[in-house]
Amino acid sequence: xxxxxxxxxxxxxxxxxxxxxxxxGTGVDTATLVWMIQSKNERxxxxxxxxxxxxxYGILMKFVRRTDVADDxxxxxxxxxxxxxxxx
Numbered sequence: 799x800x801x802x803x804x805x806x807x808x809x810x811x812x813x814x815x816x817x818x819x820x821x822x823g824t825g826v827d828t829a830t831l832v833w834m835i836q837s838k839n840e841r842x843x844x845x846x847x848x849x850x851x852x853x854x855y856g857i858l859m860k861f862v863r864r865t866d867v868a869d870d871x872x873x874x875x876x877x878x879x880x881x882x883x884x885x886x
Contacts, residue, residue, distance in 0.1 A: 858872060
């Protein structure tokens with residue numbers, strides 16, 4: 799999946815203050831979070847995890863119905879995302 803944005807990773811997206819950029823929490827909107835990940839902001843994956851972990855875990859549990867398997871799948875999803883964006 800390719801995400802197209804109207805700003806480059808080197809510049810903050812319009813309307814994002816330096817404070818939001820440096821200390822963003824789970825209240826970060828999706829466009830800002832995508833930009834933070836693209837710019838390899840150190841906190842971006844923590845924010846991504848905090849924002850989507852519970853919902854994704856709930857979906858995984860509906861499919862696999864085993865906490866050990868859901869835990870492993872959740873870890874695989876986030877590790878794969880991290881490797882994709884940080885190791886390129």
